[in-house]
Amino acid sequence: MLTTRFVDGAPNWIDVGTADLDRARAFYGGLFGWRFRSAGPDAGGYGFFRSEDRTVAGGMPITPEQGPPSWTVYFRSSDARATAQAAEQAHGRVLVRPLDVMDQGRMAVLADRAGVPFGLWQPGRTPGVEVAGAPGSLCWVELHTPDVPAAAAFYHRVLGLETSAVHFPGGAYTCVSPAEGGQDAMFGGIVPLADDPAEAADGPYWLPYFDVTDADATVARAEELGGTVRAAAADVPGVGRVARLADPCGARFAVIRPVPPQRP
Template structure:
């Protein structure tokens, strides 16, 4: 389960990059009630999204040279430099090497063996987001990948993840959790991109963050009103909940969920 009692390997931060941070703030503010504010004069334009005063995500203006608008999921590490070395040793990439973020912590952006970017965060003064696993906050994360076994081996080597097979009507889902945490630590899953009807058209592997909601259908309708796009309509999955996959007006992909994926 996603909580703010972070352990190594668990998601502890998310942020979104887009060419218009004011527009992004307006969209997510209207959708989730998030309020955006600067992280400070030394943060280079980076800011925090807050819900009821608690930080739930980060955001920043990005340029086309930095890549398309996207959400990035970050995972906790107690040694960012060692994790970056492990990524290189397992034929991943380190497009943004480990760096100190003032006195808040140490971060890096890595890529797995098929080029999917993700972040790592070594906490110092800031442990991570201040809300998780609840309405309006990160509640799940999925990697859409062309090769489940290869991805599982890579993330085990780099972040220590353990995988388990969860049977559900229609197939088997590969869940992931930090080392030694078992079912209680389950926070996401690995999905074969070619087998998913929504993702198969593009075939693009990527990390997808899920935000918890009270009413999936209402959020989907509101996203469209605000200029977003529906990638997968609101869908109920037995034992899981009601979910939808969306895209903000700038193209960053995310999902919403009412329920708990661990109930599969």
């Protein structure tokens, strides 16, 4: 699972672009207890979701021309410009070229070979989110893509990510970890988009997982708040109880009640 001991290639920021920021604020506030703080009058509506006075995510209003409401996962880069060039050389695209966010850091938005957007965050004064891997915060990310080997090759070339297989009855799951830290720093996975026709219909994407203490109660609360259940809560042996949701504007995310770590 994720921590805030960020290394290159690991997720270190996340934000949601939404057609209705007030509705998103109410939804995530009711679901996770997050409070929203504006980044100021010059930030274009951007702000920060906070939990117990720690930043867990960002949020901003977007127009239909900017794309559908969605969560964007950002990966740490010590040189956003070089990483963006590597993405272009690997047949990806640069959607937003690297730009400075005051003295807080440098950001960019890229797309992989399948067209899936993802971000880069080169830390300045802000290393990344202030909490991860705890209830109400980001704990895992998962790429749903039409070609797992091609995606693994792309992210290895661009971000240095390593993959490994976890086998289970009937198949295998492709896990992802940064080059530094090895499998102990594992933070996500890559899964075939075709495995779930409901997800395939809406195209490939990065799916963020948020840690919760009760997946079933969170699903019920999401529905009460106007969200949509894309996959009902189910147990994944050795992993936890997982559900896939969408907020009232359509941004997709997942929740998980992780299996407690076993004591040695």
